[in-house]
Amino acid sequence: MTKRQMHLGFAMYNYGTHAGGWKLSQHDIATNIAHFVKLAQRAEAAKFDMIFRADAPSSRIEDLDIRARNPGLNNAMEPLMFFSALSQATTHIGLASTLSTTFNPPYNLARQLATLDHISGGRAAWNAVTSAHPETAHNWGMDDLPPKAERYARAREFVEVVKRLWDTYEDDAILHDVDGGYYFDPDKLHITDFEGEHIKLYGALNVARCPQGRPVMIQAGASPDGLDFAAHEAEVIFAMTSTLEKSKQFYADMKARTVAAGRGENALKIVPGLNVIVADSRAEAEARYRRLEDLTPDDVKAQHFSQQTSINVVGLPMDEPVPLEVIPPSTRMIKSFFERGIELIETRRTLREIVQEYSFRPNAVVMGTAAEISDHMEEWIDENAADGFNVITPYGAEGFYDFCDQVIPELQRRGRFRTEYSGPTLRDHFGLERPEWRAYD
DSSP: OOOOOEEEEEOOOOSSTTGGGGGOOOSOTTHHHHHHHHHHHHHTTTTOSEEEOOOSSSSOOSSSSTTTTOOTTTTTOOOHHHHHHTTTTSSSSSEEEEEEESOOHHHHHHHHHHHHHTTTOOEEEEEEEEOHHHHHHTTOOSSSSSHHHHHHHHHHHHHHHHHHTTTOOTTTEEEEETTTEEEOOOBOOOEEEOEEEEEEEEEOSOOOBBBTTTEEEEEOSSHHHHHHHHHHSSSSEEEOOOOOHHHHHHHHHHHHHHTTTTTTTSSSEOOOEEEEEESHHHHHHHHHHHHHHTTSSSHHHHHHHHHHHHHTTTTSSSSSSSOGGOOOOOOOOOOHHHHHHHHHHTOOHHHHHHHHTTTTTTTTEEEEHHHHHHHHHHHHHHTTSSSSEEEEEHHHHHHHHHHIIIIIHHHHHTTTTSSOOOOSSSSHHHHHOOOOOOOOO
C-alpha cells in the first residue's frame, strides 16, 4: 500500500519561538535579508511546500524592560516586502504572508498579493487574520479592537471582495494584439460592485489574473468564528493542537465542517504546528531545550505566558500552583493560547512548571533523533491527525538546518516526503485545484 506523503511548511521566525532563542545568535539578523535568503534556499533544497511568516503590524509596548529581553515580533520586517525579496532568490517554494483583514483595505491587499503571485511565478499564499492585539488598533487611531464577531463579519466580506477583484480579468483577457490595436479584451474585464455592512467597493483590479488563479488561502484561528471561516474559505489551516488525540478530533471536525460547507474534504489541508529539536540522542535534544530555559529569566517566562494567554501571572510565586481565580472568564486574544493556559493551570502544577511547558505554546513538541521525530510525524499522518506540519524551531537557523540535514532525508527514505517538486506553483505542492475564473456579475 502506498504511504501517504506529508506537506511541510517552515515557520520562519527571526530567532525561533522560544523566549531565549535569540540569545543563541551571536549577531542581530532580524533585518538581514541575506540571512533569510539563505534559510529560504535551504528550505527549498529540502523540498518544503512553503515558508510561513507570522506577523502583527504593531510592537508590544506594555512592559518595555521585559519586552527588550523577549523581543518576539518587535523587530520584524513587513511580510510582503520580505517575500518579494525571497521570491527572487528561490524558484519553487511557497511564500505565505500573514495579513490582517481588519487593518488593510481590500483593494491594496488584493493588488499586493496578486503582484507577489506574479513575480514569484505562482507561489503566494495569504494567512488571513483578523488581528488580536490591542496595540494594532492603537496604531490605526482606534481606542480598542472591534469585537471579535464584528472582525469576522468584516473578514467574510473582505475575502469575498478580494476574490472578486482577483477575477477582474479572465484568464485570456490580456491580448497584446498590436495589429488589432487591443491590449486586453474589454468584454473580459469585470468590475467589482460590492456593498456590504463593513465594506463598499466599486472598481477593477489593475493586475492580470494570478498564475494560481488566486493565492492559496490559509487560516489559523481556533474560535467558532475562525473554524467556520476556515471551512468555507481556507485551503490550509494551521492547527494548534498539543496531543495526538486533540489533533485527531480537530482533523475529523474540520473535514466534516468543510464537507458541510459544500466542499470536498481534500479542499482543506490540516497542518498543525510542530516544535522540533533534533539531535543525535534524545538526551542531547533535551539538553538543548534546558539550555534555552536556563537562558530565560523567570519574569520573562511569566510575562510571555501572560501576554500569550491573557492570564496574568506576573509577580506570582514561581514554585506554587497558580490560583484559579486569576483566570479571566474569556479572552479577545487567540483562543487556543487561552485554552492551553487554562489547561496547564488546572493541572495544579507550579507556575515554574507551567511556564516551562508553555514555552512552546499550544503546539506539539518532539525532541530526539531524526528517527524518533519521523516516527512521531508518521503516526500523526497515519492516524488522520494531520495532512502535514508547520515545522517550528525554538532557536533560529541552526535548529532548522539540523531538521533539513537529518529529518528530511529520513522522511524521504520512508517514502513520506517528496524528493522533487511536482510542479512550479504552491497549488501544485499541496495538490490543490487552480480555481476557475468566476463571473460575479
